[in-house]
Amino acid sequence: MLFEKGNAAKQWMLEELDRRYGKAPARILDLACGNGRIWERFLKTHPNIRVTGIDSDERAILQGKTSYQGNTQINLQHFDAQKLIDGVYDSVMAMSAIEHVVDHPAFLRTVWNALSSGGVAYLNYDSGHFRSNNVKERLMVPISQLLALFGAQGSYMKRVDDKLFCDQIRKQGFNITDIKKHNLYPLKGFMRAAEEEAVKTWYEFENKLNQMYLPEELEKVMWSTTVVVKKG
Numbered sequence: 205m206l207f208e209k210g211n212a213a214k215q216w217m218l219e220e221l222d223r224r225y226g227k228a229p230a231r232i233l234d235l236a237c238g239n240g241r242i243w244e245r246f247l248k249t250h251p252n253i254r255v256t257g258i259d260s261d262e263r264a265i266l267q268g269k270t271s272y273q274g275n276t277q278i279n280l281q282h283f284d285a286q287k288l289i290d291g292v293y294d295s296v297m298a299m300s301a302i303e304h305v306v307d308h309p310a311f312l313r314t315v316w317n318a319l320s321s322g323g324v325a326y327l328n329y330d331s332g333h334f335r336s337n338n339v340k341e342r343l344m345v346p347i348s349q350l351l352a353l354f355g356a357q358g359s360y361m362k363r364v365d366d367k368l369f370c371d372q373i374r375k376q377g378f379n380i381t382d383i384k385k386h387n388l389y390p391l392k393g394f395m396r397a398a399e400e401e402a403v404k405t406w407y408e409f410e411n412k413l414n415q416m417y418l419p420e421e422l423e424k425v426m427w428s429t430t431v432v433v434k435k436g
């Protein structure tokens with residue numbers, strides 16, 4: 205089933221949750237959730253899933269709260285994911301997120317603290333901002349890092365180094381169980397407007413490539429990385 209039309213990595217993570225929980229109840233924490241739009245289709249087909257979404261952008265959270273008004277399956281909160289969060293969750297998600305977070309070890313501590321024993325987290329980041337031909341986007345990279353030095357973290361972006369991030373993950377105590385690469389460049393942008401049938405074919409093709417090649421080989425052409433980690 206198609207849960208997300210324009211991003212193969214997010215579709216894969218949601219399919220993983222679908223395989224893991226099916227119709228069973230589960231508590232999911234979505235860190236750096238934005239306005240939570242991504243959950244719209246998924247929640248309709250998974251009535252026993254409860255999502256808590258956290259984001260440091262108050263406007264995005266307010267927007268999400270308005271569009272999900274009356275929906276008891278999702279609870280959106282304005283909070284910094286670099287600080288510990290109340291509650292215990294079966295899975296933690298971070299989608300298109302890690303490259304926007306300043307302090308990765310602090311973020312990983314939050315994930316560790318929130319996950320139940322045996323729980324699984326999907327930690328995803330994109331490298332499109334750093335490879336794009338868009339001059340404004342390329343300029344924003346150093347500017348956003350400079351702003352973060354003075355405490356303005358909202359626009360922050362920094363390319364995530366796979367090896368360094370994996371070292372930080374292991375240092376926190378997690379086991380890395382999988383690494384997937386998605387979002388073939390430049391197909392992703394093109395497919396945003398495509399028919400569902402074409403999108404499904406694209407997703408199947410990317411999953412096939414992940415079976416055939418190593419993440420470091422796919423890194424050259426695929427711009428989104430998902431590290432799957434397990435607690436215990």
Ligand SMILES: C[S@@+](CC[C@H](N)C(=O)[O-])C[C@H]1O[C@@H](n2cnc3c(N)ncnc32)[C@H](O)[C@@H]1O
Binds near residue numbers: 261264283298358
């Ligand atoms: C590219 S958006 C991704 C939003 C959403 N996960 C999605 O896939 O549509 C990155 C998000 O990370 C959030 N963010 C960055 N640092 C954060 C932090 N320390 N705590 C919570 N959210 C954070 C930003 O506010 C932004 O909404």
